Amino acid sequence: MSLLVVGSVAFDSVKTPFGEVEEALGGSATYFSLASGFFNDVQMVAVVGDDFPEEEIAFLNTRNVDTGGLQRVPGKTFRWKGAYTYELNEAQTLDTQLNVFEHFSPQIPDAYRDARFVFLGNIDPELQLLVLRQVREPQFVGLDTMNFWIERKKEALLAVLKHVDVLTINDGEARQLTGEVNLVKAARQILSQGPKILIIKRGEYGVLMFNGTRIFTAPAYPLEVVFDPTGAGDSFAGGMMGYLSNVQTINDETLRRAIVFGSVMASFNVEDFSMNRLRKLTYGEIEQRFKMFKALTDFEDI
Amino acid sequence: MSLLVVGSVAFDSVKTPFGEVEEALGGSATYFSLASGFFNDVQMVAVVGDDFPEEEIAFLNTRNVDTGGLQRVPGKTFRWKGAYTYELNEAQTLDTQLNVFEHFSPQIPDAYRDARFVFLGNIDPELQLLVLRQVREPQFVGLDTMNFWIERKKEALLAVLKHVDVLTINDGEARQLTGEVNLVKAARQILSQGPKILIIKRGEYGVLMFNGTRIFTAPAYPLEVVFDPTGAGDSFAGGMMGYLSNVQTINDETLRRAIVFGSVMASFNVEDFSMNRLRKLTYGEIEQRFKMFKALTDFEDI
Numbered sequence: 001m002s003l004l005v006v007g008s009v010a011f012d013s014v015k016t017p018f019g020e021v022e023e024a025l026g027g028s029a030t031y032f033s034l035a036s037g038f039f040n041d042v043q044m045v046a047v048v049g050d051d052f053p054e055e056e057i058a059f060l061n062t063r064n065v066d067t068g069g070l071q072r073v074p075g076k077t078f079r080w081k082g083a084y085t086y087e088l089n090e091a092q093t094l095d096t097q098l099n100v101f102e103h104f105s106p107q108i109p110d111a112y113r114d115a116r117f118v119f120l121g122n123i124d125p126e127l128q129l130l131v132l133r134q135v136r137e138p139q140f141v142g143l144d145t146m147n148f149w150i151e152r153k154k155e156a157l158l159a160v161l162k163h164v165d166v167l168t169i170n171d172g173e174a175r176q177l178t179g180e181v182n183l184v185k186a187a188r189q190i191l192s193q194g195p196k197i198l199i200i201k202r203g204e205y206g207v208l209m210f211n212g213t214r215i216f217t218a219p220a221y222p223l224e225v226v227f228d229p230t231g232a233g234d235s236f237a238g239g240m241m242g243y244l245s246n247v248q249t250i251n252d253e254t255l256r257r258a259i260v261f262g263s264v265m266a267s268f269n270v271e272d273f274s275m276n277r278l279r280k281l282t283y284g285e286i287e288q289r290f291k292m293f294k295a296l297t298d299f300e301d302i
Numbered sequence: 303m304s305l306l307v308v309g310s311v312a313f314d315s316v317k318t319p320f321g322e323v324e325e326a327l328g329g330s331a332t333y334f335s336l337a338s339g340f341f342n343d344v345q346m347v348a349v350v351g352d353d354f355p356e357e358e359i360a361f362l363n364t365r366n367v368d369t370g371g372l373q374r375v376p377g378k379t380f381r382w383k384g385a386y387t388y389e390l391n392e393a394q395t396l397d398t399q400l401n402v403f404e405h406f407s408p409q410i411p412d413a414y415r416d417a418r419f420v421f422l423g424n425i426d427p428e429l430q431l432l433v434l435r436q437v438r439e440p441q442f443v444g445l446d447t448m449n450f451w452i453e454r455k456k457e458a459l460l461a462v463l464k465h466v467d468v469l470t471i472n473d474g475e476a477r478q479l480t481g482e483v484n485l486v487k488a489a490r491q492i493l494s495q496g497p498k499i500l501i502i503k504r505g506e507y508g509v510l511m512f513n514g515t516r517i518f519t520a521p522a523y524p525l526e527v528v529f530d531p532t533g534a535g536d537s538f539a540g541g542m543m544g545y546l547s548n549v550q551t552i553n554d555e556t557l558r559r560a561i562v563f564g565s566v567m568a569s570f571n572v573e574d575f576s577m578n579r580l581r582k583l584t585y586g587e588i589e590q591r592f593k594m595f596k597a598l599t600d601f602e603d604i
Binding site: 086087181182183184185202205206208214215216217218219222223224225226253256257259260287290291294295296297298299300301302 | 388484485486487504510517519520521524525526528555559561562589593596597598599600601602603
């Protein structure tokens with residue numbers, strides 16, 4: 001079943017206590033596509049400038065990513081520069097050059113409009129709405145957003161949320177969106193505004209899923225080296241949506257597994273800068289780490 | 303199999319965004335005993351002043367707590383006053399009156415010296431050592447400590463750790479003890495200094511257990527109302543040690559269940575001020591919440 005993602009493609013310059021990279025491949029659509037490509041074919045809609053290397057497109061194509069919806073326009077590709085402190089939680093943005101991304105208007109190719117699984121990466125909620133208007137009959141829609149849009153475009157965000165099945169945000173954003181400190185109460189409020197499922201990302205503490213009245217928690221994999229958290233959320237979403245669009249069945253059981261697959265992808269992604277770890281990852285390694293998540297959380301019932 | 307705990311008994315005055323209590327029953331030995339008493343008989347060694355009410359002792363006795371080792375000396379019982387902000391993570395200490403606790407020297411009654419399970423609550427590590435010297439042949443020793451002792455009595459703490467099977471500390475303390483930010487590396491370092499098992503408590507994010515090279519994670523139960531986090535760590539330890547001393551078998555399987563029982567006890571404890579929730583708790587409710595932890599974390603393997 002087809003999976004469509006709309007988001008950003010960028011070049012990231014990232015500095016962490018462990019080193020730095022200059023203008024490495026980044027962006028929400030890119031991380032999502034590379035992660036979901038392990039589970040299913042994915043159609044990517046995004047924009048790049050004329051400086052974007054052909055070999056990166058060719059690489060994505062080898063990883064089940066259809067780049068037919070990638071708009072290439074005159075100008076420079078989106079650039080982001082950030083730094084992480086030793087705790088590796090939130091990035092400090094040092095520089096943002098939107099470049100061609102500034103006037104991005106997602107055009108969904110006709111061949112993609114029948115997509116049944118759609119993921120709206122972290123872009124302007126007005127553009128997310130624009131995407132949904134172009135998709136004919138999606139079965140399952142996921143959405144990611146951030147504090148910037150909650151602050152500046154809350155109305156548009158609430159409008160698009162009405163059409164969303166699963167929302168993925170972090171704990172700070174859940175509190176910001178609802179004005180509620182307690183996450184269980186915040187979740188109930190968000191679920192009353194459209195999404196059937198809420199996934200709260202808590203970085204090194206893992207994720208919480210609220211699926212109606214059912215709650216599921218998954219830890220983050222305890223790693224000895226977390227190199228670069230950039231893209232962890234998008235890799236998570238890619239693993240989750242990739243798995244769900246592959247099995248084509250949405251219920252509490254498949255959602256739980258999807259969340260573990262998402263957590264697996266995020267755990268690999270943070271092991272190296274940019275997409276370096278995902279580039280050389282194998283499906284065998286993904287299965288192995290899934291089993292490690294099982295060993296990490298399993299206990300005998302009474 | 304007998305379980306011995308040594309720690310503090312106190313009167314706590316606590317203020318949270320949800321209300322406040324004045325001079326309510328508290329202390330590490332008290333929380334531990336009340337929680338472990340649901341699983342096994344527990345022998346409590348601590349000190350109180352002549353202001354300590356007989357009816358509290360009688361209440362503890364009805365909950366499988368043997369208070370024969372409770373020293374009653376002239377003077378006032380230990381008082382602690384603290385406040386929590388809306389996030390409910392760390393308490394801000396407003397006042398500490400050690401009173402009779404200042405010169406506490408744990409005397410283990412002869413009848414307790416054959417205890418096989420021993421928990422050294424958060425007191426001066428020199429006193430923790432003194433306790434171990436009085437116990438004949440413990441099978442399994444647990445220890446709790448805090449930033450205050452890591453800072454001021456690190457040498458004594460490292461000395462007592464050599465005789466400890468399980469250490470329970472929070473993430474900040476694990477980092478402080480080792481000078482290592484990464485918890486997996488910090489854990490490995492701690493496990494090389496004595497304890498076979500390390501349990502890292504992360505408040506609302508649950509716990510991490512390092513048992514040799516095996517890792518287990520348990521979430522905190524997502525609650526709509528967290529009233530008062532005071533005593534959560536001691537209730538956790540009480541549930542864990544209570545269960546283990548009851549089953550008398552220490553292996554990865556029983557440790558995982560013990561951690562879930564500990565998490566269950568902590569989750570109840572924070573639902574009300576002081577020991578108000580534990581006072582009226584039933585074993586049926588404990589079993590029910592254990593099953594809720596299973597539902598919270600379970601997913602199908604691949």
